[in-house]
Amino acid sequence: MDTENYKFVQHRECEFFPCHKTSDPDSFNCLFCYCPLYMLKEDCGGNYSYDNIYGIKDCVNCMVPHSPGGYDHVMSKMDLVMERAKK
Template sequence: MSQTEHSHAFFSNRDCKYFPCHKNANPEQFNCLFCYCPLYALGRNCGGNFKFTEKGIKDCSDCLLPHSAGGYKYVTGKFKDIVEQVKKNEAQAD
């Protein structure tokens, strides 16, 4: 498939003052589509390269999964898991 056919799955914001926002990222292949990763809500089950800070905050600064060539497919493939996590959170809140 051509680049145009996949234009919905890749976006680089080279004008962003943080571009690329992850160290060791290849600017030529860096996808900004998921600037905020929707997988963050999955916690330990996101599948990315993360760690927790001493204060328990999820630190994704070493993760390039959503910014990689296969990131769009991976993230959209996890939407069902995100919906299930939201349902679980809502049930606990009731």
């Protein structure tokens, strides 16, 4: 297979597109609209911060799942997600 179209999808008609600030909306990947790595806390590899008052993880400045290479990054962490989700 020469193509990798399954790694990218874009929904330009979404009312929130692009939901993170970017200078390159054409390469903005909507595939992981809700990041599957959120539950990894500090181990997601993204650009997160924690709210000082409530301790909530804030991903507003993270472009990792939406950027070129984001699919491969998310998939590289899925073994860890599966391990943490075990009973």
